[in-house]
Amino acid sequence: MSKLTRKLLTQITLTLSVVFLLSFAVNTFLLPRYFLYEKKNNLDALVTELQPMHLQTIVDRMDAIEKDEQVTLVVSSLSQPVDDLNNNLLLQLNRKGITLSKFWLTEESIATLREGGRVNKIYDQSKLEISFLVNYVSVDGSVLAVGESISHSADTIRIVNRFNAYLWVGMFVLLVLLSVIYTKRIVKPLASLVGTAEEISHLTFSKSDIRTGDEIESLAQSINQMSDSLREAHQSLEEKNANLRHFISDISHELKTPLALIHVYASGLQDGLDDGTYAAVIRKQSEEMAGLIDRLLELSRLQVETFHLEPVEFKSLLSETLEAYATAFHQHNIALQVDMGLADEVWVMADRRKLSSVLHNWLSNAMKYTNDGDFVAIKAEVAENALHFGISNPTQRTNEAEWARVWEPFYVLESSRSKKSSGTGLGLSISRAILQQHNARFGLTVKDGVVTFYFVLPAN
DSSP: OOOOHHHHHHHHHHHHHHHHHHHHHHIIIIIHHHHHHHHHHHHHHHHHTTTOOHHHHHTTTTHHHHHHHTTTTEEETTTTOOHHHHHHHHHHHHHTTTTOOOOOOOHHHHHHHHHTOOEEEEEEEEETEEEEEEEEEEETTTTEEEEEEESSSSSHHHHHHHHHHHHHHHHHHHHHHEEEEEEEEHHHHHHHHHHHHHHHHTTTTOOOOOSSEEEEHHHHHHHHHHHHHHHHHHHHHHHHHOOOHHHHHHHHHHHHHHHHHHHHHHHHHHOOOOOSSSHHHHHHHHHHHHHHHHHHHHHHTTTTTTOEEEEHHHHHHHHHHHHHHHHHHTTTEEEEEEEEEEEOOOOEEEEEEHHHHHHHHHHHHHTTTTTOOOEEEEEEEETTTEEOOOOOOEOOOOHHHHHGGGGGOOOHHHHHTTTTTTTOOOOOHHHHHHHHHHOOOOEEEETTTTEEEEEEEOOO
């Protein structure tokens, strides 16, 4: 038996025991009083109904009243002496089968009746185990006695209590059986949920198929949703850990190469092998390392830095950026095609310096990945109250999954690594961080041998 089943059975047993004890106490101590109270009220109501009637009417209907109301009626004149009055009433009661060993109306009670009052009495006949409840009332100068026999309730109550005890035992056995059945229906799903929770705690993101149509099924659905969420979070964390390992590997490679060159040329200086170029090489490599570190710090800073968003006129910002790259594109024999579908002024909420960094990174990236004689196309337009910007260049790589990795730090396509201008592979990572802070929609597409980077910002 499970702990839950045992706990429920214990609580049910205690509850039934309390109910039985309360029922026993009520039957024993309160029920007799309540029974007598109800009898008195009923008798008082009947006397109130009879008192306004004429005595002869009551006498004529006496048999019917006794039969309908299950009472005994006797009448005697109030003008008689006390003894004769009592004897007359007692004689009439005896004739109707009511034998009382103790029966008497005192002069004080008779005086109350003569004044129009009522007298209520109860005569206890212990040997007969009954009591006789009587209401006396004055009607047309006579006393009308309306009485009802009440059996002693002790035996009846004992029988009722005994019956309740048998009933309680039967109910207890039945409830125990039902409790075992229902607790199994509850415990089994809960045990399944416990097993699922344990598996989730061991990073095995399983689910429970529970269909009970109640709160347990709702709990199972919540745990299943939690399992899905934790699995996704775990997968995301694994991916981030893999990216971190890849990032450490890449940064180690990027730093190791210039450090190795610096070490070699520094050793050459010590050995007197300098042909006049060693210091320049060391200086160049140290500057590249400094630049790499600066880019890493910029990428890290973008994760926590507060952006100062303000209205920025995008058309002029783009024109300034294109003007800075015009000479470089001409030197590389790359045609720069600009489709500027913008009005005189297009304002966007942005951090001007950081948005300019995105444009610089994307133009630089397009130039690096474009061969001499090819083109770079730039398109900017406003549609549906938003600025749409895109930059495209030809590519021999059509695998979008491969292109999607260019957002990762230090990732550069293999064809670009052979070029001196390939850089560190941090530009697009920095661009992604900036655009995310602007809540911009961005991405890339590869179609018909052309790759297009784009972003969308709300425009005013």
